[in-house]
Amino acid sequence: MEYSMSEGEWVQANTNRTVSFQRLTEHFLALFAACPSLREDVEKELNVLKISDGDYDVRGLSVWGDLLSAINK
Incomplete structure (x- = not known):
């Protein structure tokens, strides 16, 4: 991932977008909810x-x- 100054968020460095930063965050939060x-x-x-x-x-x-x-947060 690389930080896009124009978008103000982390984006995939290549065109094969597999997981966005938001989705990555959601995965970690779901992991913590399932197994604190x-x-x-x-x-x-x-x-x-x-x-x-x-x-x-x-x-x-x-x-x-x-x-x-x-x-x-």
Whole structure:
């Protein structure tokens, strides 16, 4: 995925769009609803990925940081 400045959201980098950022967020929220015990472990892993991207808290710099923000709203 790459961040589209014109659309203000994450989009697929290629033309084979399989999952949008919104759908990805919905999948994670559904996972947490179905199995709340996984949430802590999944959030830890997402934080590791966010840190590997530079640990920025600015929208559009890390899909993982933006995903964490979206699931913690």
